[in-house]
Amino acid sequence: MARIVMKFGGTSMAGIERIRTVANLVKREWEAGNEIAVVVSAMAGETDRLVNFCREASSLYDPREYDVVVSSGEQVTSGLLAIALQAVGVPARSWLGWQLPIRTSDGHASARIGDIDTRALNESLAERVVAVIPGFQGVATGERVTTLGRGGSDTSAVAMAAAMKADRCDIYTDVDGVYTTDPRIVPRARKLTKVTYEEMLELASVGAKVLQTRSVGLAMKEGVRVQVLSSFVGEDGAVRPGTLIVGEEEIDDMERQLITGIAHDKNEAKVTLVEVPDRPGAVAAIFGPLANAGINVDMIVQNVAHTTGSTDVTFTVPRADLPRALDTLDKERATIGFAKIVHDVRVAKISVVGVGMRSHAGVAATMFETLGSRGINILAITTSEIKVSVLIEEDYTELAVRVLHTAYGLDAPEDAAA
Amino acid sequence: MARIVMKFGGTSMAGIERIRTVANLVKREWEAGNEIAVVVSAMAGETDRLVNFCREASSLYDPREYDVVVSSGEQVTSGLLAIALQAVGVPARSWLGWQLPIRTSDGHASARIGDIDTRALNESLAERVVAVIPGFQGVATGERVTTLGRGGSDTSAVAMAAAMKADRCDIYTDVDGVYTTDPRIVPRARKLTKVTYEEMLELASVGAKVLQTRSVGLAMKEGVRVQVLSSFVGEDGAVRPGTLIVGEEEIDDMERQLITGIAHDKNEAKVTLVEVPDRPGAVAAIFGPLANAGINVDMIVQNVAHTTGSTDVTFTVPRADLPRALDTLDKERATIGFAKIVHDVRVAKISVVGVGMRSHAGVAATMFETLGSRGINILAITTSEIKVSVLIEEDYTELAVRVLHTAYGLDAPEDAAA
Numbered sequence: 001m002a003r004i005v006m007k008f009g010g011t012s013m014a015g016i017e018r019i020r021t022v023a024n025l026v027k028r029e030w031e032a033g034n035e036i037a038v039v040v041s042a043m044a045g046e047t048d049r050l051v052n053f054c055r056e057a058s059s060l061y062d063p064r065e066y067d068v069v070v071s072s073g074e075q076v077t078s079g080l081l082a083i084a085l086q087a088v089g090v091p092a093r094s095w096l097g098w099q100l101p102i103r104t105s106d107g108h109a110s111a112r113i114g115d116i117d118t119r120a121l122n123e124s125l126a127e128r129v130v131a132v133i134p135g136f137q138g139v140a141t142g143e144r145v146t147t148l149g150r151g152g153s154d155t156s157a158v159a160m161a162a163a164m165k166a167d168r169c170d171i172y173t174d175v176d177g178v179y180t181t182d183p184r185i186v187p188r189a190r191k192l193t194k195v196t197y198e199e200m201l202e203l204a205s206v207g208a209k210v211l212q213t214r215s216v217g218l219a220m221k222e223g224v225r226v227q228v229l230s231s232f233v234g235e236d237g238a239v240r241p242g243t244l245i246v247g248e249e250e251i252d253d254m255e256r257q258l259i260t261g262i263a264h265d266k267n268e269a270k271v272t273l274v275e276v277p278d279r280p281g282a283v284a285a286i287f288g289p290l291a292n293a294g295i296n297v298d299m300i301v302q303n304v305a306h307t308t309g310s311t312d313v314t315f316t317v318p319r320a321d322l323p324r325a326l327d328t329l330d331k332e333r334a335t336i337g338f339a340k341i342v343h344d345v346r347v348a349k350i351s352v353v354g355v356g357m358r359s360h361a362g363v364a365a366t367m368f369e370t371l372g373s374r375g376i377n378i379l380a381i382t383t384s385e386i387k388v389s390v391l392i393e394e395d396y397t398e399l400a401v402r403v404l405h406t407a408y409g410l411d412a413p414e415d416a417a418a
Numbered sequence: 419m420a421r422i423v424m425k426f427g428g429t430s431m432a433g434i435e436r437i438r439t440v441a442n443l444v445k446r447e448w449e450a451g452n453e454i455a456v457v458v459s460a461m462a463g464e465t466d467r468l469v470n471f472c473r474e475a476s477s478l479y480d481p482r483e484y485d486v487v488v489s490s491g492e493q494v495t496s497g498l499l500a501i502a503l504q505a506v507g508v509p510a511r512s513w514l515g516w517q518l519p520i521r522t523s524d525g526h527a528s529a530r531i532g533d534i535d536t537r538a539l540n541e542s543l544a545e546r547v548v549a550v551i552p553g554f555q556g557v558a559t560g561e562r563v564t565t566l567g568r569g570g571s572d573t574s575a576v577a578m579a580a581a582m583k584a585d586r587c588d589i590y591t592d593v594d595g596v597y598t599t600d601p602r603i604v605p606r607a608r609k610l611t612k613v614t615y616e617e618m619l620e621l622a623s624v625g626a627k628v629l630q631t632r633s634v635g636l637a638m639k640e641g642v643r644v645q646v647l648s649s650f651v652g653e654d655g656a657v658r659p660g661t662l663i664v665g666e667e668e669i670d671d672m673e674r675q676l677i678t679g680i681a682h683d684k685n686e687a688k689v690t691l692v693e694v695p696d697r698p699g700a701v702a703a704i705f706g707p708l709a710n711a712g713i714n715v716d717m718i719v720q721n722v723a724h725t726t727g728s729t730d731v732t733f734t735v736p737r738a739d740l741p742r743a744l745d746t747l748d749k750e751r752a753t754i755g756f757a758k759i760v761h762d763v764r765v766a767k768i769s770v771v772g773v774g775m776r777s778h779a780g781v782a783a784t785m786f787e788t789l790g791s792r793g794i795n796i797l798a799i800t801t802s803e804i805k806v807s808v809l810i811e812e813d814y815t816e817l818a819v820r821v822l823h824t825a826y827g828l829d830a831p832e833d834a835a836a
Contacts, residue, residue, distance in 0.1 A: 016474040050494065056434040057498050058505035065504075068497035068512050072490035076468065079486035080475050086483075087476035094486050098516060099561055143517055 002167040007157035010044035012231040013077045023084040037131040039157040042073025063108035074134030092130040097137035104138035104146045111146035116163035154215035162222035176230035177243035180410040181262040188411040202353040259354035259408040268316040275310040275339035299380040348397040351389040370407040420585040425575035428462035430649040431495045441502040455549040457575040460491025481526035492552030510548040515555035522556035522564045529564035534581035572633035580640035594648035595661035598828040599680040606829040620771040677772035677826040686734040693728040693757035717798040766815040769807040788825040
């Protein structure tokens, strides 16, 4: 017998037929004698509908009331899945965030999970009753409803798994695992059997959108074994194994690869401040105001000084924040003292990720050589312990991913292509 | 300063534009210095959508989970109205059923309201914050969510008014008050300024569908002054006075009328058991099994005994229950011993209602004479202290309502026609 948290996203909950499919997946695990808590998202599209109602009601909506409104989507699916489970002979009940309760911070619309009281839940699980828990929601001080921010149901599932000391947290989604890169770009991408938390964090944060980043960080902190797998089953009703996300110690040397995957991200924009005076404090004058405006700066390059004693400073910001970034910098123009601002949204960030690169030199060199040999110009570079990222022109995104996937030996054998 | 409960139905909450209109109505009362609690229904159509989900998930759905699902509709509108109120400068917050809490019985899907804790609410009202409360919902033992059954938001509003010791409970709906009869049938129907609880109960239960019957009974028991009025405002933004539902002592002699209104109801079906043996216990053998099947029998007529020593027994049941009633009786055929069953759905019940008839003989006689003079055949009769009802052929419904409306002097003067 094991304790398992099963999490289903909005696509899996989109309508009663899909919910029935989910009920049958849960039934298989329950019949195997496991104790099961299921964490559910709202039906696909429902959260958007509710968020739009709030925005229509007031652009400056009270986040406490927003939470009351948008948390209802998961309330509906948790009740419906409990009904669908009972209909296939599996005892089940829903537990709303305030009923367990799932305590969170007061940060309405983006709360963080604190303590989860599992006493009543444990009694219910011991009686072989499946617990259905709405993701994305909790309850704060003064018993006000909170939500965790978009995509928060993954985090709810991992937090439940940690609180319940679950053996595994299975995240069912519309992909069947984590791949070495986007299979739409590289048909010979391979599904990974295992990936470390750290690698998953880098892959997720640079665009391989399988799991919400925060949930991976929480799983790493709490040591929760996460499996990503597809809720689409074959004719035998069985689920295919997905990708396990685990600690580095669980991956033995035989399995370990130098590079785990190649990620790409088109959500960045490049900004260059031309002719910034080359003096102490100049950089702080640029990035201080951006930080105060809540704009997350990623890659930063300070170019070679002009003969005039000034430098060009280039960096990237999320594309959605570009207008605010330009506005913020323009207001600080006198203080910073730059000549002009140039920006470009037609850029992409390409990253190679792998815990193996810690012990291997030459990963970055291979990357630059490979891109250079295809005439792909590198606009900026950042590195971390397990990642090298470069900024390139957007038009070269797919080419860059393909040649790097081959260069690091990630292509599946011809006959095993995905 | 007064304490007012304002209740808005599904049509008034159907979309953000309508919710904004409601916010402005609430604002007017709030600006006048009143303490306000607003009780809201779900958006029109939403409860049906949620009920259908439950039915689709399982025809034998668990009512505890049904309550989790369907209560979400009012949760959404209460949050949205709080946002809309804040947007027009009125401090407001939502209080879900479990937050106050509104304690109810364990009768899921048709719970009855018990205690309502108003301590936190009173503190909030004293700070000039408008309370927005989802109707139709509460919380039972073990902190499970309950709903009150369809139309329960009227009852929620009256119960809140009683618990808060409100000066008035204003029920905003899509009609602008209670009329002497259906204005679609009698254009010269008059809007009543005041009506007693007892009269309203009779008018509501026989088809003048303005307020849920249970809410009127509760208002009578708790002495809550209820006003029915329209949420559709004129160009000046002001609401027209509606109809006050009050105790008999609040209606002075000058205002008192013999007859308050004429109601009609096409939701009944007539059943006749032919040649029932005329012996003790025969009637019990008929109505016992129907009662056990939860079928509400209304009018009962036992006809003159045949020369054979048997009688015909005629009664009415709700039209929706007719198939079950026939089935139940058929199974009891041997015990009851009737010759055959005849049924007819093409019947209508016409009622004249008024507390004044207590002290006036001749009300029934006027009714029978008026209908007889138009050739309308009376199939059955029931009376109560403040009501006389007759069953007639459905085709005569409108004619009967019109001639009775005139006969009891209820027609508005020509120039004041509605």
